[in-house]
Amino acid sequence: MTTLDYTLTLNMCRKAEDFGARRPHPYTARMCAGKSTHSRMSLGSVIATLILMLTVCFIAPQALAQKGIDISGAIRTGKFNAFKIAVGDFKVVGDWSLTADSLAATVKKVVTDDLDFHVFFDTITVNQFYVDVWEIKDLTPEVWARMGADYLVDGTLELKGDDAVVAYRISELHPQVQEMKDEKLRTRRGNIRRIAHMVGDAAVKQIAAEKPFFTTKIAYACAASGRKEVWLCDYDGANAMRLTNDQSIALSPCWDREEDKLLYTTFKHGSAEVWELDIRSGKSRSISAYPGINSAPSISPDNDEIAITLSKDGNPDLYILNRKGEIKRRLTDLPSSIESGASWSPTGQEIIFTSDRTGTPQIYRVDPDGVGITRLTYEGKYNDSPDYSPLGDAIVYVARGEDGDFQICTIDTKGSDFGQLDQTGSNENPHWSPDGWHVVLCKQVGAKYDLYIMDRFKKKIKKITSDGKSSNPAWQPFAD
Amino acid sequence: MKSFLTLLAAAALISFMVVGCAKKPKVEPLTKQTTKETIPPVTPSDQSTDQGTKVESGSSSKFKTIYFDFDRYNLRDDAKADLKKNIDVMQQDQNLKITIEGHCDERGTVEYNLALGERRAKSARDYMASMGVKANRVSTISYGKERPVALGHDEDAWAKNRRDDFVEK
Numbered sequence: 001m002t003t004l005d006y007t008l009t010l011n012m013c014r015k016a017e018d019f020g021a022r023r024p025h026p027y028t029a030r031m032c033a034g035k036s037t038h039s040r041m042s043l044g045s046v047i048a049t050l051i052l053m054l055t056v057c058f059i060a061p062q063a064l065a066q067k068g069i070d071i072s073g074a075i076r077t078g079k080f081n082a083f084k085i086a087v088g089d090f091k092v093v094g095d096w097s098l099t100a101d102s103l104a105a106t107v108k109k110v111v112t113d114d115l116d117f118h119v120f121f122d123t124i125t126v127n128q129f130y131v132d133v134w135e136i137k138d139l140t141p142e143v144w145a146r147m148g149a150d151y152l153v154d155g156t157l158e159l160k161g162d163d164a165v166v167a168y169r170i171s172e173l174h175p176q177v178q179e180m181k182d183e184k185l186r187t188r189r190g191n192i193r194r195i196a197h198m199v200g201d202a203a204v205k206q207i208a209a210e211k212p213f214f215t216t217k218i219a220y221a222c223a224a225s226g227r228k229e230v231w232l233c234d235y236d237g238a239n240a241m242r243l244t245n246d247q248s249i250a251l252s253p254c255w256d257r258e259e260d261k262l263l264y265t266t267f268k269h270g271s272a273e274v275w276e277l278d279i280r281s282g283k284s285r286s287i288s289a290y291p292g293i294n295s296a297p298s299i300s301p302d303n304d305e306i307a308i309t310l311s312k313d314g315n316p317d318l319y320i321l322n323r324k325g326e327i328k329r330r331l332t333d334l335p336s337s338i339e340s341g342a343s344w345s346p347t348g349q350e351i352i353f354t355s356d357r358t359g360t361p362q363i364y365r366v367d368p369d370g371v372g373i374t375r376l377t378y379e380g381k382y383n384d385s386p387d388y389s390p391l392g393d394a395i396v397y398v399a400r401g402e403d404g405d406f407q408i409c410t411i412d413t414k415g416s417d418f419g420q421l422d423q424t425g426s427n428e429n430p431h432w433s434p435d436g437w438h439v440v441l442c443k444q445v446g447a448k449y450d451l452y453i454m455d456r457f458k459k460k461i462k463k464i465t466s467d468g469k470s471s472n473p474a475w476q477p478f479a480d
Numbered sequence: 481m482k483s484f485l486t487l488l489a490a491a492a493l494i495s496f497m498v499v500g501c502a503k504k505p506k507v508e509p510l511t512k513q514t515t516k517e518t519i520p521p522v523t524p525s526d527q528s529t530d531q532g533t534k535v536e537s538g539s540s541s542k543f544k545t546i547y548f549d550f551d552r553y554n555l556r557d558d559a560k561a562d563l564k565k566n567i568d569v570m571q572q573d574q575n576l577k578i579t580i581e582g583h584c585d586e587r588g589t590v591e592y593n594l595a596l597g598e599r600r601a602k603s604a605r606d607y608m609a610s611m612g613v614k615a616n617r618v619s620t621i622s623y624g625k626e627r628p629v630a631l632g633h634d635e636d637a638w639a640k641n642r643r644d645d646f647v648e649k
Contacts, residue, residue, distance in 0.1 A: 221590075249626045251590055271621045272594055293598050293622050296591035309595060314602070315629065316595035338595040353593055360551065361592060374634075385589040398589065406587065428589045444586075447633055466632065472590055 037319045056096070071120060071208060075457055076234050077438075081362040082122040083207050085146040087112040088154030090166065095159065103164050103189060104157040107196040111153055113236060114200030117462055119437045119455035120208045125147040145173035153203050155182075166191050168199045181206050193214075193238055195326060211478060213434050219243070219253035219262050219474035220442075222465075230264050232279065235440075235475070237451065237464030243277060244284075252296055253474045255310075263287060263473075265295045274308060274325075287325040292316075298351075300368075307331070307342035307351050318342055318353055320368065331370040343388045343395075344368075345413070352376070352386045352395055363397055365413075376415035382406075385429055388413075390477065391436035394456075396421070398428055408441055411455070420454075422457060429471065434478040440464075442471040512619040538629060542569050543646035546604060547639065550585070553599035553609055563607055566646055569636070570613045579606050581645040583629075585638035590624055597622030604644045619649075 019480060074080035090104040092424040116123040127147040130136065136143055144152045155168035169182035181202060186194045194215060202214035212236060222231040225242055230250045244250045246268040254263040260279040266270050272295050274288040292311030299306055304474045305328065306321040318331035318339045332339040337357040344351055363377040363386045376462040377383040382400035389395065398406045401423075408421040408430050421430070421439060430441040438455045448468030454461040523572030539545045543566045546559035555563065563568055584593040601620035609615050630637035 251482050251622070251626070267623070267626075272624075292620075293594055295594045296548065309591065311595070311598050318600055338592065338599060340595045341591045355552075361588075382588070400587075405586075426587070444633075447631075 011288070039272050040333075047217060067160040067172055071210065079458075080120075083120055083151055084122050084124050084149050085115055085151040085153065085203065085207070086124040086147070086149035087115060088139055088144065088152055090140075090155045090157045093156045093158045097159065100157060100159045100164075103159075103192050106192055107155075107157060107166055107199065110193050110196035110236075111200050111203075114155075114197060114214045115203060117236075117438075117453065117455070117460070118200075118204060119457055120210065122205065132344065140171055141177040142172050145177065150174055151207055153199060155199070159189070160186070162188055164192055164195070166192075166195050166199065168202070182261070193234065194388055197234070211435055212346075213438075213475075213478075216434055216476040216478075218440055218451065218464075218476065219255065219264075220465075220470055221251035221253070222467065223225050223469040224467040228425055230262065230277065231470070233464070235453070235464075236462075240465070241277060243282075243408070251472050254297045254299055255474055255476050257299055257301065257477055260480055263297040263299065263306065263438050265297070273443070274306075287323075288321060289325075296340050296342060298344055300344050301346055301348040305342065305368075309340040309342070316340055318351070318366075329370065332369075332373070341385055343386055345388045346390050346392045350388070350413070352388055353382045354386065363395065363415075363421045376411060377388075378415070378417065383409075387431050389432050389436045390434055393436075396430040396432060398430065408439065419455060421456065422461060429473060431475050436459075481498075497537055509547060529638050534558065539646045540578075540648040542576075544574045544649065545646070546644045548600055548642040548644075550638070550642065551588070551596070553582075553596060553603045560607070564611070567611045567613055570608065570617065573606075577617045577619075577649040578620055579609055579628075579647045579649060582620065582626040583627060583641055583643050583645060586625050586628065586633065587638065587643040588625070594624035597624045600644055602644075604646075 055183055063360070071080060087108055090107045092100040092104050096368060112123055120203050124144070124424050126139065130147060149171055152171045152173055154169060155166060157158050158165045159192045163186050165184055167182065167184045171178045172178045172180050177327060183202065185195045185198060197214035200214040204210055204212035204214070216235050217232055218235055219230060219232050221228050221244070227247055228249045228251055229242050230244045230253050231240055244264070244266070246266045248267040250264055250268070251268045252265040256262065262277045262279065263274055264277060266275050271288070272293045273286060274294045275284050276287050277284045278340050288297070288308055288310070290310050290312035293316060294308065294310055296309045297306050304323060306323065308319055309316050310319050311317070315335055316338045317333060320328045320331060322328055331351065332355070334357055337355055338361070339353055339355045340356040342351050343353070344474045347369065350365050351368055352363060354361050354363050356362070360374055360381045360386045363383050364373055364375050366373045370429045377393070377397070380399050380401070384398050386395050386397040393412065394410050396410050397406065399409045401407050406426045406428060408427050410419040410421060411417060422441070426444040428442045430439050432439055438453060440451060440453050442449055443452050450463055450468060451465045451470045451473050452461050452463050488561040511532070544562040546562050547556070548559065549556065570578070580601040582597030582599070584597050600622070601622055605615070605618045605620050607620055628637070628641040
């Protein structure tokens with residue numbers, strides 16, 4: 001089983017600054033730092049490359065122009081050109097074996113998929129025409145540069161007992177090939193995908209200078225075991241594992257901001273209660289079990305408060321609890337409408353939610369002390385499930401279209417600048433990635449519910465579960 | 481040929497035994513087992529229904545299920561008529577206690593539907609109370625969209641799922 005391996009020893013040999021503010025993650029396997037060595041280019045490949053350079057028209061390196069610019073601003077104004085990156089081979093060094101070869105292929109595939117999905121990157125694939133015409137045997141950085149890549153990630157893989165050692169390097173290809181970073185990562189073989197995600201993370205950090213998310217997880221509800229339970233998978237859907245065994249209905253996971261804990265709604269004692277689950281120990285404890293429904297918890301950015309829907313006073317309203325579950329204050333107090341689905345702004349100064357006070361569900365905002373309730377959506381008769389971007393600039397939600405389908409839409413935090421992310425099928429529960437540039441959502445196609453991830457600008461969508469019974473995703477926030 | 485088959489069967493039996501011994505279900509050392517709640521092994525078995533949730537819903541035989549319009553919790557005329565029959569049953573047997581279960585169709589998000597189901601259950605409870613059924617005989621629970629009775633994905637199924645079930649305690 002290559003899922004979360006809690007038995008692995010935490011032994012972060014790598015320099016702490018490599019991943020910036022991100023603290024050592026408990027899922028992390030053993031890793032050791034070290035300089036990797038790479039074979040120099042052969043004379044033949046130098047000549048081949050020179051010929052290529054003379055004959056193939058020169059491709060302007062756009063990435064250079066982007067250095068030092070504000071990527072966020074460029075993306076928003078449509079002036080951003082994605083970093084063109086190639087993922088080269090991870091060659092087996094040491095004793096060759098089928099296992100080593102397959103692990104090396106896995107690393108290449110995972111890194112490629114990661115970077116291909118990321119909104120800041122376009123992956124460059126092998127131009128078979130060039131390769132055939134020039135009888136290229138070795139895909140050197142220079143060859144990749146000729147094929148249109150501005151950056152290259154490649155490396156080696158070596159088996160050492162039960163461990164695999166991946167040495168990667170990230171190179172800038174223009175104006176000349178220059179190595180930006182190299183590193184050796186060591187892990188148990190079964191943990192190879194995580195190491196590959198770390199290589200992808202390093203590329204995002206090194207090239208785009210942005211906080212990477214390839215090692216984050218997604219918690220969700222899944223009925224693949226018969227009953228709806230809370231499950232956990234990698235951001236790309238791999239390593240799915242069941243977390244709860246409530247044997248009733250468990251759903252709506254919400255991440256703790258600091259520790260590996262989830263709040264979730266469970267019917268294990270009859271009606272909807274909110275419990276807290278420690279992912280590593282498996283321990284859980286009751287947080288909110290007031291009469292009526294206890295549901296849709298959302299933890300504040302300072303990690304101290306929970307916005308939640310309770311119906312203990314007769315009607316579903318929003319309340320603020322402390323982390324023990326004690327009521328601190330009531331946010332909404334309308335006797336005959338539903339208030340639910342709270343989500344905090346990253347500053348903690350605003351809470352957005354769904355209310356049907358006008359007769360149809362619409363999205364509203366309120367200060368955390370319950371004042372300043374303002375309606376944000378006016379288009380359409382059904383707007384629900386808002387999630388406030390961790391970048392603080394947008395709200396993603398679902399809107400029921402004229403045809404009855406539920407589409408993923410965005411607005412800015414004042415309710416303007418309407419946009420649509422996905423218009424196909426029927427969608428629910430969109431949730432931002434921790435970097436705020438991507439979204440996970442549940443899409444219904446026919447009778448099947450599955451999770452999909454997509455980016456906010458290219459709108460490229462990717463299916464990450466295939467059991468047909470997955471819903472209610474929550475993307476793990478950055479722990480900082 | 482016969483001896484070959486015997487040999488094959490013996491080999492199969494031996495290998496089965498060997499595998500049987502070797503593959504003892506290995507307990508993952510996930511936790512120190514300090515609590516009741518432990519992480520179960522992944523079992524991607526599939527005994528579930530179309531929608532994933534087991535259907536255990538429906539009113540008790542004495543009572544009638546009442547139905548709602550999409551995204552509504554007000555009582556339709558047909559719902560009121562059926563609800564009156566349920567009230568008659570309650571008044572004939574003063575010892576009866578019930579739970580009204582509010583349910584929704586699959587459209588819309590889990591959280592909103594939980595709240596909607598709650599409103600549907602309470603609409604019926606309040607109506608019963610207004611007709612003289614004491615509140616302590618009626619409790620409510622919402623299952624949102626988690627317990628559909630009809631597993632289709634069309635208006636026909638949705639209409640059957642937007643309901644209050646009346647369950648005798």
